[in-house]
Amino acid sequence: MKFTLSWLKEHLDTDASLSEIVDAMTMAGLEVEEVIDPAAALSAFTVGHVLAAEKHPDADKLKVCRVATKDGEQQIVCGAPNAREGLYVAFAPLGTYIPGADFSLDKKPRKIRGIESFGMMCSADELDLGEDSDGIIELPKAEVGAPIADVLGLNDPVIDFEVTPNRPDWLGVRGIARDLAAAGIGTLKPDTIEPVQATIDNAQSVLIEAPDACPAFVGRVVRGLKNGPSPKWLQDKLKAIGLRPISALVDITNFMTIDRARPLHVYDLAKVEGSIIVRMGEDETFEALDDKTYTATADDVVIADERGILGLGGIVGGESSGVSDETADILIECAVFDPLTIRRSAKRLGVNSDAKYRFERGIDTGFMRDGMEMATRLVLDLCGGDASTVDVAGAIPAEPEPVTFDPARVEQLLGFTPGDDEILRILDTLGFKKTGSDVPWPFAVPTWRRDVTMQADLVEEVARIAGFDQLPATSLPAMPGRREPTATLTQTRTRLARRALALRGLSETVSWSFVLDTHADAFGGGDAALYLDNPISSDLNVMRPSALIHLLLSGQKATDRGYPGAALFELGPVYRGTEPGDQSLTLAGIRRVEPGRDWAGADAITALSAKADALAALDAMGANTDNLQLSKPTGDYWHPGRSGRLQMGPKNILADFGELHPRVLKALGIDGRVVAFEVWPESLPAPRNKAKGKKSASKSKGALALSDLMPVHRDFAFIVPDTLAAGDLVRAAKGADKALISDVSLFDIYTGKGIEDGHKSLAIDVTLSPRDETLTDSQIETISAKIVKAAEKLGAQLRG
Structure with a gap:
């Protein structure tokens, strides 16, 4: 919604500045954009007067002008063909930015063919005031040094603000002025609308066959008018807010729409046959005034005559009955339509008009007769003609139910009160009239505020106008006793996991839970039940089966824009079906295999990088990562042989990691290689209780136990089947003696000469950490034997 400051002041008597008005609108709830x-x-730019204009001695098309300016007489070299003595021009001094040409004048005089020029005389194109660039602007006679904005009438600011759905009265300038008057920014001017005396009878009959969709239709005929261009004042108003003037009749309807939030429509009576009928559509097609063709069904309210549709009621008129310069007789329509019907029809047909925008929110039913009188007066003043009587088909909706209001509720609900007198002033200015003296006070609700239905609504109006900034900040009283944290266990765990991943250099993202269907198919999703009935975009039409999809697309976009090596993660839901258990929480991340350039060398990014990320997240969430089992992931979007799965037992899957399959990357248009992980936080078991009836064990780690004795390292090499995972061997060795073995790490994998087919050699480094005394050789040998025995249980043999 847009309006100019001068338009507002036609309804509001105020001396407030533009900034004060904007601040008052914001505080009253009107969101200024x-x-x-x-x-x-x-x-x-100011007015200059050309005192003399002589031909440049060294250029045929240049003139040397002596110009009177606000800075005194200046010499300006100008190439405009219309530069001449006596002309009033738009003068730009040195250093001025020229918006239309997008450059700034030098701060020092510039020599043009040897003669200095001390500024510039501008064209309309150079000032962004039009496309005329052949000559400089010729201003009317004005005071030298006056701002050209004042001379050209361009000193009227335009305010653009957003309207909430519950306030259709804000879609008219008078409604805005009313709220500002209540806020104390000025005084609302009286609304004097005098009825137009009828000089002819209204012979045009209107029949309503769909009263639920159109309760009332107020009509009036004007004959013998002359349509044509509207006057300059009306054209300037519409142009200032971005509307294109068309003709006097059309411009009047647009003026009423913006000024009073009262959409109207005008029919050329010469193009109407018989009675006008308001009914539901019958699968009829018609040409609309927006040059499009629409089909009206039984769900759409239409205005028709005996031949067919004249337009969609409250949405868009039809071409067949549109006015033109030849129009002499018209019917003015001032109707009310059911908001839900309008909204459904406009959404189905894809129509967006100023009338539809207002009717779907609800218009002021109490202004139907006055709106007709106001529009008729404008038609007679601008186009002439004779007006008929006003006829009403149907019944104008009744006024809203009154509301009782106890002023004491203001302080009870808000914590402060502006006082009874101020409360009455605010509500009276907003149109709520007190109809009795008893407490609670009875108030009549104005027809433009049907959203007010209860006492709390009036309290809100008082708070809004008195100022939400006046509400006292009062802390809630402290509750006695100890209170548990409000965050759930999963929320606490995932917060710690997100921190851990951020510390590893991954950036967190937040993306849609919707993806393109072909992308979902690549990740095993795309079930028919997960398609969206009304997607926000054609490439976001199905619920995502994996959070990796948007991470991959974001990483590719970063690379395309010159930022390789993306490392991203996201916490969010994924969907496998429509049942409650089919939605799960995932913590997913990717690293593109594009190591950055570094003089010290960059670490290679492999599937083990993704494994380390997953383990870091699980460790932060409290998982015992030393005892996790390693297996192969079942999803076919993982690369075989370069991926793995971390789980607790055969069924409790905690994470998948590894390199993504090239086929999947190709399906998403991803270049290069990418490693990734998916962690399932909800699969992590809750901490065990200490004992029955006791609180759960602490989530903190135990005390750090360090030994003063040097650790002992022993290396072992085992020949194992190819099918044995190295992690299983490491886990078995570490469990051989939990008291003394502090760490086991794999440092070599060998296949080839000396190793039979189907087998491999795994070499591990075992760290022994004595606690009380230095280990003897026999103790070390005993532990070594335990390690070998644990490995043999897996089918491993100590390599000779």
Whole structure:
């Protein structure tokens, strides 16, 4: 919604500045998006008067002008063909930014063919005021040094703000002025609408066959008018807010829409046959005024005559009955339509008009007769003609139910009160009239505020106008006793996991839970039940089976824009079906195999990098990562032989990791190689209780136990079947003696000469950490024998 400051002041008597008005609108709940002040952009340009214009001695097409400016007489070299003595021009001094040409004048005089020029005389194109660039602007006679914005009438700021759905009265300038008057920013001017005396009878009959969709239709005929261009004042109003003037009749309807939030429609009576009928559609097609063709069904309310559709009621008129310069007789429509019907029809047909925008929110039913009188007066003043009587088909909706209001509730609900007198002033200015003296006070609700239905609504109005900034900040009283944290165990765990991943250099993202269907198919999703009935975009039409999809696309986009080596993660839901158990929480991450350039060398990114990320997340969430089992993932989007799965037992899967399959990357348009992980936080078991009836064990780690004795390292090499995972061997060796073995790590894998087919050699480094005394050789040998025995249980043999 846009309006100009001068338009607002036609309804509001105020001396407030533009910034004060904008601040008052914001505090009253009108969300101002932008203030467009053309005078500010032209503030550096002033009126100059050309005192003399002589031919440049060294250039045929240049003139040397002597110009009277706000800085005194200046010499300006100009190439405009219309530069001449006596002309009033738009003068730009040295250093001025020229918006239309997008450059700034030098701060020092510039020599043009040997003669200095002390500024510039501008064309309309150079000032962004039009496309005329053949000559400089010829201003009317004005005071030298006056701002050209004042001379050209461009000193009227435009305010653009967002309207909430419950406030259709804000879609008219008068409604905005009313709220500002209540906020104390000025006084609302009286609304004097005098009825137009009828001079002819209204012979045009209107029949309503769909009263639920159109309760009332107020009509009036005007004959013998002359349509044509609207006057300059009306054209300027519409142009200032971005509307294109068309003709006097059409411009009047647009003016009423913006000024009073009262959409109207005008029919050329010469193109109407018989009675006008308001009914539901019958699968009829018609040409609309927006040059599109629409089909009206039984769900759409239409305005028709005996031949067919004249337009969609409350949405868009039809071409067949549109007015033109030849129009002499018209019918003015001032109707009310059911908001839900309008909204459904407009959404189905994809129509968006100013009328639809207002009717779907609900218009002021109490302004139907006055709106007709106001529109008729404008038609007679601008186009002439004779007006008929006003006829009403149907019944104008009744006024809203009154609301009782106890002023004491203001302080009870808000914590402060502006006082009874101020409460009455606010509500009275907003249109709520007190109809009795008893407490609670009875109030009549105005027809433009049907959203007010209870006492709390009036309290909200008082708070809104008195100022939400006046609400006292009062802390809630402390509750006695100890209270448990509000975060759930999963929320606490995932917060720690996100920190751990961030410390490993991964950046967190937040993306849609919807993906493209072909991308979902690549990750084993795309079930028919997961398609969206009304997707927000054609490439986001199905629920995602994996959070890796958007991470991969984001990483590729970063590479395309010159930022390789993306490392990203996300916490969010994934979907495998529509049942409650089919949604699960995942913590997913990727690393593109694009190591950065570094003089010290960069670590290679492999599937083990993704494993380390997954283990870091699980460790942060409290998992015992030393005892996790390693297996192969079942998802076919993982690369075989370069991926793995971490689990607790045969069924409790905690994470998948590894390199993604090239086929999947190709399906998503991803270049190169990518390693990734998916962690399932909800699969991690809750901490065990200490004992029955006791609180759960602490989530903190035990005390750090360090030994003063040197650790002992022993290396072992085992020949194992190819099918044996190295992690199983490491886990078995570590469990051989939990008291003394502090760490086991794999340092070599060998296949080839000396190793029979189907087998491999795994070499591990075992760290023994004595606690009380230095280990003897016999103790070390005993532990070594335990390690060998544990490995043999897996089918491993000590390599000779």
